[in-house]
Every structure is written in C-alpha cells, then in structure tokens.
Amino acid sequence: NLLGSTIQNLTIVANIENSTSPNCSGFANFITASSKIVNCIANITLKNNYEKGSFFGAFVGFSENSTISNCISIGELNNIETAAQSFCAGIVGNSNNSQISNCINFATINSTSDFTTGITYCSTENTSITNCLNVGNMSRADYPLSNISTSNCYFNNSIIQSENENAEITDEAMLKYMDNMNYPFLEGLEKTTVSDDEYIGYKYSYNVDH
Numbered sequence: 001n002l003l004g005s006t007i008q009n010l011t012i013v014a015n016i017e018n019s020t021s022p023n024c025s026g027f028a029n030f031i032t033a034s035s036k037i038v039n040c041i042a043n044i045t046l047k048n049n050y051e052k053g054s055f056f057g058a059f060v061g062f063s064e065n066s067t068i069s070n071c072i073s074i075g076e077l078n079n080i081e082t083a084a085q086s087f088c089a090g091i092v093g094n095s096n097n098s099q100i101s102n103c104i105n106f107a108t109i110n111s112t113s114d115f116t117t118g119i120t121y122c123s124t125e126n127t128s129i130t131n132c133l134n135v136g137n138m139s140r141a142d143y144p145l146s147n148i149s150t151s152n153c154y155f156n157n158s159i160i161q162s163e164n165e166n167a168e169i170t171d172e173a174m175l176k177y178m179d180n181m182n183y184p185f186l187e188g189l190e191k192t193t194v195s196d197d198e199y200i201g202y203k204y205s206y207n208v209d210h
Helices: 171-181
Strands: 006-008 011-018 028-032 036-048 055-057 060-064 067-079 087-089 092-096 099-101 108-111 115-117 127-130 148-151 153-155 158-160 166-168 189-195 200-206
Touching: 055 067, 087 108
Parallel strands: 006 036, 011 036, 028 060, 036 067, 055 087, 060 092, 067 099, 067 108, 087 115, 099 127, 127 148
Antiparallel strands: 055 060, 055 092, 087 092, 153 158, 158 166, 189 200
8 A cells, every 4th residue: 555655667477366355456556645547567467356335446446636747557466356346447447536647558358347437437536638549459448427427538439528428530630649649658549440340540548578
C-alpha cells in the first residue's frame, strides 16, 4: 500500500495470482493521501479469484485522493468472479477522488463482472480521466461515467466524452493523439492492419523490448 508516497520510472514484469486479498494489482493494492505513480509500465499477468469481491487493476486496486500519470499497462488481467462483484480495469480497479492522466491500457481484460472498464471504475466520489487511451481487448466493458469527468480520452477508436456520447475517430487522429502525449516509451508502439469483408481497422500494441 502507498500512503503519501511516490513510485516513479519503474517497470514491473510479473505473474500474479490473488486469492487472499480484496485489492489486487501489479504495483500497489491501495493508494491514498496524495500518493503518485508516474512514468511506469506494468507488464503483468494477473489472475484474481478472490471470492468476496475485490478491486483489481494493473497498477492499483483502489485509489483514493491520489494520482496516476504517464503509465502503460501490458499483458493480461483475468478476473474470475466466483461470488461477489469485483471492480476490474486496465489501470485502476476503482477510484475515489483521484486523477488519472496520460495513461494507456494495452492489456487484455477477461472479466465477468458488471464493473469492468478500460481505465478505471469510479463508484464513489469524482475522479478525472485526462488524455487516456484503452486499446486492450475486453471480454466486456461498462462505461462508469456518472462519477467520472473525462477529457480527450479514447476507447477502441471511439472518443468518450463527458456527456457520455461516443464519436468515431480516424486512424490519423489516433496517431496524432498519441504523438501529442509525449510518452518516453511510445517508440515501442506498433500498429497492425486488421480487416475482414466489412471492416478495415487497426490494432495497436506496445513492444516492451523496443
């Protein structure tokens, strides 16, 4: 847990299975008191099978009055819901009055929970999400915007606006958006064309060995 502390410029590579803790993550299960996670990469495989409901994210399980910025998640999150509902997201499982900015989720999210989303879920007080992107494959996704303010955030080639409307964007707009974020790690960004009879689009990934 983090209490008024900062984690900065750190990459974690891990395989984690959780069955004992209500909070599960690659970096900190619970952060509060103006804690910060900055310029970090989570290259992890997480399996959560805690049966009493939990907060589950690549970086943080539950964030309260804290900040996560310039972070990238890669890998796979597997949330096995066997009893109560769990909060599952690519960056922070659940947020309370926190700020999340300049973050990208590339991780695949496999979850049966009703509280699953790309960046963070917010079930209590307001959280802000700014300049964030989710391109990870998801088994399901909800849009928990009632307690979240968003600005310039993208979800699988759609921009999520604060008024809870979706607008399609072009591939050129996506690349321009990424270029403007000035990540130190975006040199590893890779793009693959995906097409079938009715759809031509793009899949983005991050090469951690770049």
